Amino acid sequence: MKLATMLILFLLLFFFSFAIGRFPVSSGTAATILLSRIVSIPSYWSAEMETVMFKIRLPRILAATLVGAALSVSGAAYQGMFRNPMVSPGILGVSAGASFGAALGMLFAFSAAMIQVSAFVFGLAAVGITYVIGALFSKRGEPTLIMILGGIIIGTLFTSFVSIVKYVADPYNTLPAITFWLMGSLATINMPDLYVAAVPILAGMAVLSALRWNLNVMSFGDEEARALGVRTGILRFTIIICATLMTAAAVSISGIIGLVGLIVPHLARLLVGPNYTHLIPFSIVLGAMFLLAVDDLARIMFTVEIPLGIVTSIIGTPIFLYLLINTRKGWV
């Protein structure tokens, strides 16, 4: 029931977002233009309107939906697996790795598509290194703890690599480009980018959804999960693969968008409780809605568009504080 309500709200927001932006298209006209793609309606709108709707706003809206859903469902899965409500999808270094990949691509003046590939690959590489560290040093102890520590170290390492690239980059062209990328934005997204990113994101979502019951069991810790019959090693590996592919794909098209993967799972938990059977679908829908709404705001708040990553952080912080005050027992 709740999920159906959320889906309707999401669809409303989704279509409403077409009417938002500097170029004026009323929501009624926007709906009609969308509808005209399915049934033939005599055109009373300008060709520019249609271009704006389908070439600019549609990819952006789809991107916000995908990226928001990917980040929050990854965060939800990680919080359970690491048994820690403070964990976000970047905990194993994927964002730092992707940042370095993107910065490197810009330094060597790669094409836009290759910059995304580079970000994706380095995002995966960073998590790969973290995973190996975890596997090597956790023979006896708590494997997840070692992995988090490894992630912090690898994340820091790649962040300093980013600094090196910025330091040597051309301060008039490349440096601002890197800086803007790191702030996160969906302004330059086009449909081909989306097709590529959608594959790992949708696949990861499907697998995590199928694993939702085992995620419950994992949140009771390794030893108990094993005693309950879960093959924790394989499960952990699968979750990390899914979350990493999704986050790396999201970050490579959007840049760094903070707080979504940390906050949205908590919002979802507030609504439906910690059981992953409900938490996974809710995190997906709520994450999509959150980023859509924030991106809408980013588009209209000021005459100059503000990078999305900045707006999510500014809006996310008070929400996070609200959650801290109101749901203390929610995660203690």
Place this chain on the structure above:
Amino acid sequence: MLEVRNAYCGYGAKAVVKDISFTIAPGELLCLLGPNGVGKTTLFKTILGSLKLQAGEILLHDEDVSKWSRRRFATKVGYVPQAHTPPFPFQVLDVVTMGRTAHIGMFSSPSAHDVAIAEETLHTLGISYLRDSVYTEISGGERQLVLIARALAQQPEILIMDEPTSNLDFGNQIRVLEHIRNVAKKDRLSVILTTHYPNHALIYASKAVVLGRDNRVSVGTPQEVITEEYLKDAYNVDAQLLGVKNRRGGNFTICIPALQM
């Protein structure tokens, strides 16, 4: 029927527990007793399969369990950890239903049948009223019972419990032990539990495995193996065993410190 045969357990190459053998039959309650640091937890983890056996065998119905999958093992052996607080406020029924995990596939979720089994185990332990409570908000004794319910939902033949009475008040200790004894007697489960209290073994157990210093092990009825000599040797205290008759005519051996007045 679980059999531990000439088992050597420990971390790495060093054996902490050497050459231990015992069996436990359906309906038996076995207490594992021993001071800190003699390998109680090591033996425990080895039986559970978290630690590899260094030598020897662990057999379930004459089959070597080391070759079993985690899932198959979990359908035969249930584990009750010490009551703890998980990071997320799960509903009690959800926690108990997690006991069904081994019976459902990795990519599926529990069915109505699984939930019904979980509800039944809550009923067996007389805690149906906790069904919709939040696991992190109930008392320590209740939480311990919920964990027992979860292990029972696995529908195992053997139940392994890690100090089920630690951190519980006097009433909850007795209630939890009473339930454990019932589960063994009525449902014909084999129960292995560790405890720090010789009296719990003497009063409730049908069998005891006591670990002493220098890898000494003895197996027998609690009255046979928990002796004043053992308590002196293992714990370095002067304790005395007394035979008592309770109000309902039951004969018990209990252990008290031999204090000087």
